[in-house]
Amino acid sequence: MELYELDLYHLMKGLEEKKFSPSEIFTSCKKRIDACEQNIHAFITRTDDAMPEHKEGKLAGIPTVLKDNLCTKGIRTTAASKILGNWRPPYDATAWKYLHEAGAVLMGKVNMDEFAMGNTCGNSAFGPTHNPNDITRVPGGSSGGSAAAVSAGYVPFALGSDTGGSIRQPASYCGVYGFKPTYGMVSRYGLISYGSSLDQIGPFARTVRDLQIIMSVIGQYDPMDSSCFRGKAPDFTSNDNPSIKGKRIALVKEFQSFTLDAPIAEAMTRTRKILEDEGAIIVEVSLPVVARYAVACYYALAMSEAHTNLERYDGVRYGYTVTDAAGVKEMFERVRSYGFGAEVKSRIIAGTCLTEPARCDEYYVAATKVRTLIAQEFSRAFGECDFILQPVTPSLPGKIGEVDDDEMKGYETDLYTLPVNLAGLPGLSFFTGYAGDMPVGLQLIGPRWSDPEILNAGAVIERHTGSPKIANGGVK
Amino acid sequence: MKLTSEQVNEIALESRLVLNEQELAGAVRYINNFLDMLDRFRELDLKDVEPFSFAEALECPLREDKVIAFTNTQGIFDESEHIDGSYFKVPRIMEE
Numbered sequence: 001m002e003l004y005e006l007d008l009y010h011l012m013k014g015l016e017e018k019k020f021s022p023s024e025i026f027t028s029c030k031k032r033i034d035a036c037e038q039n040i041h042a043f044i045t046r047t048d049d050a051m052p053e054h055k056e057g058k059l060a061g062i063p064t065v066l067k068d069n070l071c072t073k074g075i076r077t078t079a080a081s082k083i084l085g086n087w088r089p090p091y092d093a094t095a096w097k098y099l100h101e102a103g104a105v106l107m108g109k110v111n112m113d114e115f116a117m118g119n120t121c122g123n124s125a126f127g128p129t130h131n132p133n134d135i136t137r138v139p140g141g142s143s144g145g146s147a148a149a150v151s152a153g154y155v156p157f158a159l160g161s162d163t164g165g166s167i168r169q170p171a172s173y174c175g176v177y178g179f180k181p182t183y184g185m186v187s188r189y190g191l192i193s194y195g196s197s198l199d200q201i202g203p204f205a206r207t208v209r210d211l212q213i214i215m216s217v218i219g220q221y222d223p224m225d226s227s228c229f230r231g232k233a234p235d236f237t238s239n240d241n242p243s244i245k246g247k248r249i250a251l252v253k254e255f256q257s258f259t260l261d262a263p264i265a266e267a268m269t270r271t272r273k274i275l276e277d278e279g280a281i282i283v284e285v286s287l288p289v290v291a292r293y294a295v296a297c298y299y300a301l302a303m304s305e306a307h308t309n310l311e312r313y314d315g316v317r318y319g320y321t322v323t324d325a326a327g328v329k330e331m332f333e334r335v336r337s338y339g340f341g342a343e344v345k346s347r348i349i350a351g352t353c354l355t356e357p358a359r360c361d362e363y364y365v366a367a368t369k370v371r372t373l374i375a376q377e378f379s380r381a382f383g384e385c386d387f388i389l390q391p392v393t394p395s396l397p398g399k400i401g402e403v404d405d406d407e408m409k410g411y412e413t414d415l416y417t418l419p420v421n422l423a424g425l426p427g428l429s430f431f432t433g434y435a436g437d438m439p440v441g442l443q444l445i446g447p448r449w450s451d452p453e454i455l456n457a458g459a460v461i462e463r464h465t466g467s468p469k470i471a472n473g474g475v476k
Numbered sequence: 477m478k479l480t481s482e483q484v485n486e487i488a489l490e491s492r493l494v495l496n497e498q499e500l501a502g503a504v505r506y507i508n509n510f511l512d513m514l515d516r517f518r519e520l521d522l523k524d525v526e527p528f529s530f531a532e533a534l535e536c537p538l539r540e541d542k543v544i545a546f547t548n549t550q551g552i553f554d555e556s557e558h559i560d561g562s563y564f565k566v567p568r569i570m571e572e
Contacts, residue, residue, distance in 0.1 A: 074551070090551030183530065223539045227530070230537060293520070296513045307491065314492075316564050318555045328567045332492040345493055346506045349484065352491045353507055354514075366517040368527035373520070375528060408509050424530055 003028035005470055008156040008210035011062055022061025026051045026105060029063045032473075033107065033154045039135045039474030040152055042145040044068045044126050045076045046108040058217060060103030065149045067142075067160045068109040069116055070096055070201070071190035075106075079192045080114045080124040083339025084319040093190025094222045095159060095201045102217050107155055110145025114341045115310065116163055116194045118142050119414065120398075121170065123343045128400050132471035133175055134437050137397040140170030143204070147174035150204045152473035157205040157214050161191055163198045164298055165392070165417025168429035168443055171204055172392040175431055175439025175468040178204045179211045179455065182448050183424030184229045186215075187222030195305040198298075198421040207467045208430070208459040209238045215451065234452050242456040242463075245279030249444075249457075250385035253284050254291035255416075261395045263435030267442055271389060271432055274464045285381040285388065289373045290419045295411055297374060298418040300354055300367035306344075307351025313339065346407075371422050378423045382447040387457055391416050392429050392443045416443065426451045428458045431468045439468055478508050 003025050006014065014020050030048050037043060045068070054061065066072065069079045071089035078084045092100065100106070113123040121144025122128040129144045131137040132152035139148040143160025147170035150158050160167045162180035171178025179202045186201045193199060203214040216236040222228045251272075260268070272282060315321040315335030325331035340348065354363040381388065394413055404410050420427040427445045434440065444461075446454040479487075484504045488495050495503060549562075558565045 073548070087555055088551070090548040090555070091546075226537050289520075293516055296516050299510065300514055316556065316558050316566055317552075321557050323557060325567055328569045329492070331567050333489075333494050336492045337494045340493070342499070342502070345488075345495075345499070346503060348491050348493065349488050349503055350507055350510050353479070353484075353487050353511075356487070356490075363511075363514050363517070365527060366522055367514075369522040369525040370517060370520065371528035372525050406509070407506060408513050411513075422528075 002032070004032040004153045006156065007207045007467070008062060008205060008213055009207065011156055012059070012213070015061055022054055022105070023051050025061055026063060029107060029155055032152070035475055036132065036152050036154070036473030040130050040132055040148050041127060042110050042129050042148045042152070042154065043108045044078055044080065044111050044145070047075060048107040052105055055103040057101060057103030059099060061105060062103070063105045063107045063155045064099065065107050065110045065146060065155050065158045066096055067112050067146050067158070069112060069161060069192040070159060071192070072096060072106065072109065075109065077109065077192070078125070079116070080112045080126055081339065081341065081344070082125045082320055083313045083335065087318045089190070091190065094187035094224060095218045096190070098218050098220060099159075110149055110158065112145055113142035114344050115192065115306070116142040116161055116166055117306070117343050117347055119165065119169055119410070121145060122400065123341055125341060130400060130474070131174060131397055132473040133439060135474040136399055137438070138173065138400050140173035140397060142166040144170045146204050147171050147176055147178065150174070150176045150206060151468070151471045153470040157203055157210055159201060159203055161199055161201050162421065163194050164302060164421050165414050167202045167204065168392050168417050168427055171429040172439070172441025173397040175434075175441070175471060176204050176206055177208055177211055177431060177458065178202065178429040179215065180420060180427045181215065181219065181451050182426045183421070184227050185426070185449070185451055186218050187225040187228045189222055189224035193309040195302040196309060197305060198302060200421070206470075208455055208462050212236045212238045212455050215455070219451070234449070236452050236455065238459065239456050242459045243278070244275065244457050244460050247280045247387065247457065248283050248385040249275050249280045250283045250285040250381065250388045252291070252388060252390055253286045254288055255390060259394060260391055263396060263440045264391050264394065264442075267432040267440045268389070268391065271442055271461060274461055275389070278460050283385050285384055287377050287381060289370070289377050291415070293370050294374055294419040294422060295415055297367045297370040298414070298422055299411055300363055301371065303347045303351035304355050304364050304367075305351070307348045307355065310344070310348055374419060375423045378419070378425065386446065387454060388445045390443050390445070392441050396435065396438050396440070420445050424448055426454050428454050430458050430461055432465050479504065479511070
């Protein structure tokens with residue numbers, strides 16, 4: 001077995017027992033990247049020219065990659081947009097700072113949908129990333145590069161961000177575990193903003209235990225993010241014998257009539273059986289407001305916040321610019337019109353439209369009120385259950401380049417992921433098995449701050465399904 | 477209410493985006509489809525519903541009021557082509 005095939009826990013254990021060295025891990029992962037990257041295109045910027053100086057710490061010598069919307073001091077950070085050009089942040093995102101201080105080694109910055117707006121990893125100024133399980137298919141998005149890198153064995157873990165499913169959906173498409181923590185569990189300082197009240201950083205890995213290891217490093221208070229939890233960090237230590245006996249796990253009544261691809265429907269049935277065999281009690285909860293209004297509510301808020309957050313790209317302070325504009329208005333217009341991609345422009349215009357004084361109450365303020373109803377509905381539901389089991393997406397990944405002209409229809413497919421962000425809940429995208437070559441994932445969600453418990457429940461399921469294998473990455 | 481291409485163009489310009497004919501046609505279709513989706517909100521009685529906030533956000537956490545050194549100021553200036561000393565330079569906004 002090659003070192004790149006080992007999961008994070010076994011790499012840490014092997015290093016501790018001096019079975020191999022950090023430089024051997026680095027070399028093995030780099031060779032794997034060299035072998036597959038021409039097929040996958042996960043990277044925007046590689047930083048693996050040479051093994052960096054060894055640091056002590058919990059993750060000493062462990063390679064990783066970061067979604068390219070996480071700031072890295074002195075290293076190009078693009079958010080997959082032309083508008084940031086070759087911008088090199090003057091500081092590190094806190095989540096990366098914690099990993100770096102723990103000794104993790106950065107192999108590079110990976111691809112994403114521009115400013116995290118998309119669910120295919122195809123809305124990137126750097127071209128699409130390919131799914132390592134079948135390179136003709138999308139890896140999902142927006143954190144598609146992070147999911148693909150872990151799936152292909154480039155690195156044992158990666159960070160992404162999740163505003164409406166951008167960790168959970170690509171994790172499911174690529175066949176890895178992806179965790180969207182409770183809003184406030186991980187500092188957002190240094191994450192390039194999309195929808196600030198929805199954005200959350202989280203990890204990808206090939207086992208639940210590896211997610212727990214990473215959460216124990218990044219799930220710490222940070223005074224630089226006022227929305228970050230205060231107080232003692234939760235205990236993410238993996239339980240040797242996790243149990244869900246007696247836990248009430250709910251299916252959502254309103255989702256039962258929605259159409260799912262057969263492998264996903266079958267995975268729901270199999271997983272329900274696993275949970276019952278483990279002593280969980282299957283119940284049903286009703287989420288009618290979520291089912292009917294969450295998609296509209298989410299996009300109204302996300303676009304409104306995006307339009308405000310993206311106002312800062314003016315060509316003055318960083319990134320792409322022009323120097324021959326006749327005035328400031330012309331400079332702004334030329335920089336923004338060239339620098340942003342089509343999807344980002346559409347969302348900025350929509351956000352501007354919804355927040356104009358004439359329409360603000362009707363759309364933006366109404367959406368903030370609908371969000372209250374959605375959060376209340378989840379709160380009531382978690383009075384009746386401990387976790388909710390549901391799909392991540394209604395279908396398996398599509399082919400690269402397939403375009404649906406009806407964007408709203410595409411947005412509707414995010415119904416299973418984005419309500420979690422509206423209510424600030426934790427969500428685990430977990431591996432259940434394969435349909436042919438393609439992995440099939442499902443999702444467990446829990447009440448706010450139930451992050452350690454939800455990961456333990458994921459570990460119970462993993463005991464039955466086994467961990468995903470490393471994808472072939474287009475290499476026969 | 478459907479927005480016309482003139483209205484969408486005006487909104488785009490407010491966002492400092494200049495759209496070509498094809499982009500504008502796409503934006504008009506996109507915005508109007510999106511507003512159709514949002515019309516669902518009319519089915520709900522939201523009169524007495526408060527706008528959303530996280531319970532934890534009701535108390536505004538403040539950092540201790542002390543100066544923390546930021547050592548990489550030059551790193552910020554190095555990333556802009558519009559620098560004059562320790563100032564960002566922007567094109568003239570007022571006529572002489």
